[in-house]
Amino acid sequence: MLPLQRINKFIRRLSRRLTWPMMLFLVLAQAGITYLLFVFAGETALTQHPLEFIYYNMVVVSTVGFGDFSPVTDTGKAIVSFVQIPSGLIVFASFIGKVTQLFINIARSNMNGTNDFSHYKDHILLLCWDKHSTEQIVELILGDKKRQKRKILLCVTEQMKNPFPDIDEVSFARLRTFSDIDELKRIALSKAQRIIVDGKSDDETLSIALSIATYTSSDANISAHFFDKSKAELLKVHCPQIECSIDSSAQMMVRSMQDPGSSQVTEHLLSTLSGATLYCLQTPELKNPIHFELLFSKFKSKYAMILIALSHFKNGDDMTLNPDPETVVKSGDFLHYIANERVDVSEINWNDFY
Numbered sequence: 617m618l619p620l621q622r623i624n625k626f627i628r629r630l631s632r633r634l635t636w637p638m639m640l641f642l643v644l645a646q647a648g649i650t651y652l653l654f655v656f657a658g659e660t661a662l663t664q665h666p667l668e669f670i671y672y673n674m675v676v677v678s679t680v681g682f683g684d685f686s687p688v689t690d691t692g693k694a695i696v697s698f699v700q701i702p703s704g705l706i707v708f709a710s711f712i713g714k715v716t717q718l719f720i721n722i723a724r725s726n727m728n729g730t731n732d733f734s735h736y737k738d739h740i741l742l743l744c745w746d747k748h749s750t751e752q753i754v755e756l757i758l759g760d761k762k763r764q765k766r767k768i769l770l771c772v773t774e775q776m777k778n779p780f781p782d783i784d785e786v787s788f789a790r791l792r793t794f795s796d797i798d799e800l801k802r803i804a805l806s807k808a809q810r811i812i813v814d815g816k817s818d819d820e821t822l823s824i825a826l827s828i829a830t831y832t833s834s835d836a837n838i839s840a841h842f843f844d845k846s847k848a849e850l851l852k853v854h855c856p857q858i859e860c861s862i863d864s865s866a867q868m869m870v871r872s873m874q875d876p877g878s879s880q881v882t883e884h885l886l887s888t889l890s891g892a893t894l895y896c897l898q899t900p901e902l903k904n905p906i907h908f909e910l911l912f913s914k915f916k917s918k919y920a921m922i923l924i925a926l927s928h929f930k931n932g933d934d935m936t937l938n939p940d941p942e943t944v945v946k947s948g949d950f951l952h953y954i955a956n957e958r959v960d961v962s963e964i965n966w967n968d969f970y
Contacts, residue, residue, distance in 0.1 A: 639714055646707045647673050650700045657691035677704025727778045729790030736804040738766055743794065743824050744814035745772040747779070753812065754786060759888040762958040766810070771803050795827040805831050813840040813858075818847040829855040837930065859931040885954065892954050897961045898930075902947045906969045909941030911951070914968060919959055925952035 634642070650673060654663050662669055662685060672685040676696070687693050725731045733739075740757065744750055750770070757768060768786045770779070771794075778788035791799040800806075805828055813828075815821035825840045832838060838858045842848040848860035871878040885894045908926065915921040926943060927935040927950045935952075936943065945951070953959075 634710060634714060636714070639711060642707050643711065646677070646703050650695070650703070653695045653699060654687070654692060657687070657689050657695060659687050659689060659692040661685070662687065662692070673700070673704070676700055677708045679705070726788065727781060729772070729778060729788045731787070731789065732802055733769055733787060733789060734802055734804050736767060736769060737807045738764075738809040739804065739807070740766050740768045740810040740812070741803065741805065741808045742768060742770045742812050742814075743828070744812065745770070745774055745776070745779075746814070746816065749814065750779070753814070754780065754783070756888050758783075758785060760958060761888075762960070769803055769808075794824045797831070800828065800831050806833055808832065808836055811836055811838045813838070818842050818844045822847050822851055825851055825855060825858055829858065856933075857931060892956050894924075894952065894954055895958050896950055896952050897959065899945060899947055899949050899951060900961055900966060902945075902966065903970055905944040905946050907941065908939045908943040908945055910969055911945055912941075915953065915964075918968070919964065920955060921959055922954040923951055924954060926950070927952070 647670065651663060651666075651669055654669070662672055668685065674680075675682050675685075677700070687696055742750065742753060744753075754768065754770075757763065765785075769789060770786060771789045771791055773791050773793060776790070780786040780788065789803050791803070793799065805811075811828070811832060813821050813825045815824055821840050821842060825838070829838075834857070838855075839861060840848070840851060840858055841861050841863070842851075843863045845862050848862050851858060851860055868879055868882060871882075884891055887893055908923070912923045915923055925935050925937045926939045926945060927933065928946075928948075930950060932950075
């Protein structure tokens, strides 16, 4: 093996084994020893001002070599030749290797899903993986024009790499199991604001939902998707705060047969990617209850919103579609509406209704 190859191999091995405190010690030791030797050699121009010495030393060890500072004594030149340059090159190369390895490890952790996300807050958790449905879920979330800039964290148990490496809004975590408390802490489950559970089967969805229910925030919006209505009803018994959606392909086919175009209307109502779609807002603290008829007319005329449903619960239980005009809307009720884009509750002048 050639000498240069041996040196290169030695430096790579050294950079991998060195800890950051030891790396800092070597940098300071190299600079400190060189400075003391220059003082001994009488190189006053190089040692008179510490800041200038630091600058000179960095120029030498990084092989830039501006030439504005250099030793003038024979001893000083010998120190540069036999101490400063050899030691500086080793330390500098080790530092570059250490930094490079750090970025490689970060990239690998991001791809392998081993990063720690316990510092996340108010984020969106996707507890699922299916190439087509998960990609569509991410696309629809990001398609909301006025969505809050929450980070999306995709969590899986499959042996796979990050499927969204080029989307900055999406992070990736690979878990051993969804029942491991330490793993749930790593994805900051208790601080998540939105959670979607969509397993490969209803049994998996039910198992994940039951595993996480105890550790989620009481304010979190949790949605679980099922094909079997009985599994959804079983989850509602144990976790009434979770909103369960059930596959409606059969109903949609019948509606399309009976009322042509129904499938297109439904698709537009559920998609955030084009045109008007379905949104929800929670009423703030109201001075007095408001009749649905007044809300309907004001929302339509002033905010281009069409109210279609009212619920007293966040998960949509006991929802009333197309409520009677005299229905009373109270503080904290949930209003479902159609609009070209999301209308935040703060954008509405609620005093107009009194």
